[in-house]
Amino acid sequence: MGFTTVGVVGAGVMGTGLAQAVAQAGIGVVLVDTGDDVLDRARRRIDEGLRLHRLLARSRGEDGPAPDRAEVQRRIEYTIDLGALARADFVVENITEDVDLKRPVYERMDEVCPPGTVFAANTSVIPITAIGAMTGRPDAVLGMHFMNPVPMRPMVEVIRGHHTSEATVERGRALLDALGKEAVVVADSPGFVTNRVLMLTVNEAAFLVQEGVADAAQVDRLFRECFGHRMGPLETADLIGLDTILASVEGLHTAFADSKYRPCPLLRRMVAAGLLGRKSGRGFHVYDHAK
Structure with a gap:
């Protein structure tokens, strides 16, 4: 259940934190947003996050090697093209909590991503079943509610939609395991737990x-x-x-x-x-x- 490339849609606070965590785990990232200015800000925020990660590790007495900032950044592709997600075997969407904004993104992702690609919605409130219905693969859609700051939080709330398959849940667990995070799987309901x-x-x-x-x-x-x-x-x-x-x-x-x-x-x-x-x-x- 290895991962070559993870797509991250939305380069706000949550998306950049997730991109950093994935790249630090040695996995390639395609980070997508709508403007180069947003992506430039995301690049700077990830650099700051990597510096903070090292400072916090030192404050806890951890002596492991610091993340190589240049190497982590080389693993991240910054792009405005959703078509670049065609290379991703797992995609996490992090855009604004607005169904009307999410729908065209999921429809485009459904077009460009291979059939085996799992979609995870990092949403706060919107039911996962409703998001799955925006795609032609509702069995391959789940919720993964990451907490801020993503690189530092060890637990993720995973939400199983009405059609989410067990294989999709296990794929989500495998990604979180690769990131050093644990999962609690809950049923679908607005706001979850x-x-x-x-x-x-x-x-x-x-x-x-x-x-x-x-x-x-x-x-x-x-x-x-x-x-x-x-x-x-x-x-x-x-x-x-x-x-x-x-x-x-x-x-x-x-x-x-x-x-x-x-x-x-x-x-x-x-x-x-x-x-x-x-x-x-x-x-x-x-x-x-x-x-």
Whole structure:
């Protein structure tokens, strides 16, 4: 179950992190996005990620060889051409949480990729069964919900759609094993396990700030020090990106038609104001510079 080339569609934070992790594992990568400027930014972000990886390894007392940045970069092809995915034996899609944007991408992937290529959706909310229905190979589509930052997170939530075959799940497990990651396989449902719980938590934390019950620092400190969480819910939201959080909460609200998922007005206002978290330099907390 070896892998020669993995396609990564979408060169945002998640896509670049995944491309880095795959290339570090010695596997070729085709990283696709819509513009050369986005790909140039992705190349720089991966270089920064490789430097950070080495610094963190040293801080943990790990003495192994540092990743050869030039060699890792040589394994990555940066392109705007989805046709380049014809060489991939596994593709992970990471684009915006919007079915109307995803559909033409999956239709094109279905045209250019060999029949044996597996498609994995790194989605936060959209059901995998719905994504599989965009293709002529729903049995070869699964969800792989990676966490940010991808190179540093050891666990991945894998989602089995209604038509996903056991062979496809095993292929997904094999890729994660090659990346040094573990999988928990769950059934298909909007938000799956992690985001169905996390997004509701973040949204309710935003309501607490909006209502003046506590400020963001107090909310996060309570979760860190009372429950031993490494990060509080609003720090986590800033790391993910408040635009992604809002899109996920809106997706849950639409999918379940349940008022408990109604997006917090403060969250909407912050996104409209461009306060997106770490990547913009300010969200519920203020950062020295945008990541």
